[in-house]
Structure formats: C-alpha cells, structure tokens
Amino acid sequence: MSPPEKGAPTTRTTRQRTAIEALLADTSSFTSAQHLHARLSAQGSSVGLSTVYRTLQAMADAGEVDVLRQGDGEALYRRCSPAHHHHLVCRECGRTVEVEGRDVEAWAVRVAQTHGFTDPTHDIEVFGTCPDCSR
Amino acid sequence: MSPPEKGAPTTRTTRQRTAIEALLADTSSFTSAQHLHARLSAQGSSVGLSTVYRTLQAMADAGEVDVLRQGDGEALYRRCSPAHHHHLVCRECGRTVEVEGRDVEAWAVRVAQTHGFTDPTHDIEVFGTCPDCSR
DNA sequence: CTTTGTGCAAAGGCTTTGCATGCTT
C-alpha cells in the first residue's frame, strides 16, 4: 500500500513557512487562519491563504500548534509547548494560559475505565475573563 | 427595542418538531443535523433540512440537547439531561455516556482563580473506545 | 385571525483541492 514510512516528513524552509512560524511565535492568543493571513499581508510578508491553511494544518498534525474549534465553525490556532496541557482562555481578548491538570488527566482516565472504555483521550478547555478584561 | 421578555418563548407542536424530538429521544449517540434529516426521510416523516437545523439550534439554546463540534466543522447533537454534565464518547460508534465531574468542575474554577480569571466556564469531553467496539 | 413554523432555493463563510509554476534540496 504505502512505502515504509520513516520519521518526519520533510518540511522545507520557505519564506512563507518562516513568516507564519515567526508570527505564531509572537502571538500568545488563539488566532484564525484568516486573521493570520490578514496580519501577514498587512505586515508586508504576504502569503497565499491556501498556504496559511496548509501550513497550519501541517503544524497541527505535527503537534506544533493547538487547534480550538469555535462555535461558528472557524478554527483557532495557537503555538504550544510539546508537553500535554490544557488551556485557560480569556473569552474577551483570547489571551491564553497553558495550565497543567494532573488531577483532570487522572479523572478522565478513571471515568473511562469505570465505563469500560479503553484508550482514553480528552478535550478540555477552561474559559473565563482575564484580569485585564474584567477591569 | 424588544418587548418585555417573558418566560419561555412559545414553542408550537408541529409534526416536524414532534418527529425530531422522538427520533432524538431514541438515539443515544451524537448525530449530525444532516444525518438526522436523512433518517427522518428514510423513516417516512420527511422534514425540511432547514427545519432540522432550526429546531436543533432552538433545542440547543433551550438546553435540551448538547452540541459537540467535530473537527471537520460538522456539529453533532444529542439529547441530554438538564443538569450540568460531561460526556464520555466512543470514538468508534459514537455511543455516549453522561458523566458527572464534581472534581473537574472544582479544578476548572481553581485554575481560573489562580490566574485571576473570573466567571469560569469549561468544555470537557472524554473519548475512548467502548466495550462493544474494542471487542 | 394572528403569529409562529416550514420549505425551497439562494447566499454565506470557512476550508479544501486541482493544476501549473517557482523554489528548496
């Protein structure tokens, strides 16, 4: 079927890819592909919208960014640390804080086991209004 | 602007609404609007797709069904109990179990407070393979 | 009789894909 899959699929260093990664590195809140595309254009380093989508998708697959599905169908992305973690997101400005949740991890596993579900996974996000926005 | 809003916004009893509620009551897994529409047609009690969407949305607003955003942008619905709860969803067949999470609720609140975030809310879903599917 | 619900078809918004060209290796 498919050739003997080896490690990481080649990722070339292009101006676009670099620009996207750089911008993402400077952003601490969740952003949409479209917004990112707009910022890149405004900033001069214009990149095709499809490229933004493709790159973001690739990074998500590689675990380099976290994806959050908004209620309106728009996907939000944010760079993230490699370790497993959860987010505390400000519902006003989108600012994000990565938090750990050993307790929650354990809870999730326990819940799954209790019902005989194997191979547990979970999606957890906490929302709130951050200090700056509630002022 | 708007008239003095009183209690519940009138919900009329129509054949369509009844059919949707009935089908939902018989389903214990998350379903998409389109799938629901197809099942209704197949079952004879055909209902317009827009009506399905509108009804589902109304029920979601009323807290009669839970909404789950799939990665591909399709929304999944499922009837639910009025009390606050979370879901344990089988990633194979979609079967769902409602679970409580006092511990998690507390954790979420604590996490928010720790970072000065007010008015905490959360989205939590646990996935796994159910007994029947892992067999 | 008045008001809300329904259908159909068209519009919308985000995302994906086909294909020819340019750039990285």
Place this chain on the structure above:
DNA sequence: AAGCATGCAAAGCCTTTGCACAAAG
C-alpha cells in the same frame, strides 16, 4: 535535476437566511 511548496481560482461542505405559504393557538 527532482520534488515539495505556493498561488490562484474553483469547488465543497455545513449552515444560515429571505420569502411566501401552511399550520397552530
């Protein structure tokens, strides 16, 4: 030179909306 990456435009998908008609209260 060989192959992935990029752009543009078109296509896809799910969902929402406008409007005229039917049904509920």
